[in-house]
Amino acid sequence: MSSTGTESTTATAAVLALGDDALILSHRLGEWAGHAPVLEEEVALANIALDLLGQARILLSMAGDEDELAFLREERSFRNLQLVEQPNGDFAHTIARQLYFSLYQHELYTELAAGNGPFAPLAAKAVKETAYHRDHAEQWTLRLGDGTEESRSRMRAALDALWRFTGEMFQPVDGLDVDPAALETRWLAALGAVLDRAGLALPEGPRTGAWAAGAGRQGLHTEPFGRLLAEMQHLHRSHPGASW
Amino acid sequence: MTQNWPLWEVFVRSRRGLSHTHAGSLHAPDAEMALRNARDLYTRRGEGISIWVVPSTEIVASSPDERDPFFAPSADKPYRHPTFYEIPEGVRHL
Numbered sequence: 001m002s003s004t005g006t007e008s009t010t011a012t013a014a015v016l017a018l019g020d021d022a023l024i025l026s027h028r029l030g031e032w033a034g035h036a037p038v039l040e041e042e043v044a045l046a047n048i049a050l051d052l053l054g055q056a057r058i059l060l061s062m063a064g065d066e067d068e069l070a071f072l073r074e075e076r077s078f079r080n081l082q083l084v085e086q087p088n089g090d091f092a093h094t095i096a097r098q099l100y101f102s103l104y105q106h107e108l109y110t111e112l113a114a115g116n117g118p119f120a121p122l123a124a125k126a127v128k129e130t131a132y133h134r135d136h137a138e139q140w141t142l143r144l145g146d147g148t149e150e151s152r153s154r155m156r157a158a159l160d161a162l163w164r165f166t167g168e169m170f171q172p173v174d175g176l177d178v179d180p181a182a183l184e185t186r187w188l189a190a191l192g193a194v195l196d197r198a199g200l201a202l203p204e205g206p207r208t209g210a211w212a213a214g215a216g217r218q219g220l221h222t223e224p225f226g227r228l229l230a231e232m233q234h235l236h237r238s239h240p241g242a243s244w
Numbered sequence: 245m246t247q248n249w250p251l252w253e254v255f256v257r258s259r260r261g262l263s264h265t266h267a268g269s270l271h272a273p274d275a276e277m278a279l280r281n282a283r284d285l286y287t288r289r290g291e292g293i294s295i296w297v298v299p300s301t302e303i304v305a306s307s308p309d310e311r312d313p314f315f316a317p318s319a320d321k322p323y324r325h326p327t328f329y330e331i332p333e334g335v336r337h338l
């Protein structure tokens with residue numbers, strides 16, 4: 001059990017940041033199984049969840065035992081962005097979360113894949129997946145933003161509600177060899193282009209400073225995260241060491 | 245909601261050199277989403293290199309009532325089948 005604590009080496013910080021992002025968002029998307037508005041979309045969301053789970057397994061295995069890290073860590077030891085732990089909400093909230101995150105992850109992995117750091121092999125493989133995740137979120141943003149009055153107002157509300165969680169994506173992470181400011185510039189440009197095509201404007205609320213949210217990388221999480229962890233971990237904790 | 249989305253027929257080509265084959269159908273709001281749904285539903289295990297989607301309403305099908313005039317006349321014309329040849333030894337895949 002003591003090995004499940006997070007050793008605060010530089011590489012581990014970056015591995016847990018990327019791995020926990022993928023793991024937690026994967027779990028959230030998996031919650032749509034059996035609940036999505038249409039069967040086709042349920043499969044699409046499950047596909048994205050499985051891509052992310054595959055990334056999480058590789059990443060967490062770089063930091064230790066993947067099962068121990070996923071199922072036996074306490075809330076404060078998780079290093080994921082607060083954005084990815086936010087509840088699914090309505091479909092527009094899920095798409096807004098996915099749009100913000102996929103644009104970020106795709107820009108990030110594109111840069112990591114071009115380098116020769118420890119994440120380059122993973123990123124080179126994952127970038128093909130994130131390109132599709134990004135396309136999926138963009139297609140839905142266009143349709144919800146440019147759809148009916150109802151879909152437009154829901155998409156608007158979702159983008160506004162999650163906006164304050166987006167500043168955290170561009171805080172420097174130890175061991176992650178990227179320029180956060182340049183990443184943020186590319187992210188804003190890509191996001192602005194999509195929203196423009198969808199007939200939506202960039203949200204105007206704060207993304208940084210006292211009114212923004214986001215200390216997930218430091219292990220501070222929002223209230224819904226505790227319930228997510230309880231559901232994700234209870235089986236493993238109830239039956240330690242069980243296997244199929 | 246599903247009822248409002250049109251039905252699409254999906255054709256997948258699994259390898260270069262083969263034809264597109266009917267894989268199934270799905271619901272989607274428009275052609276672009278139909279392509280993406282088809283990718284998720286019918287090519288998850290590496291089945292495809294190319295996908296066509298066609299609105300189901302655009303498919304014109306022969307009717308069961310017309311089965312006899314359509315298909316029966318070919319039944320008694322065995323000479324249309326390539327069964328009257330001696331297959332030379334050494335020809336494989338026939």
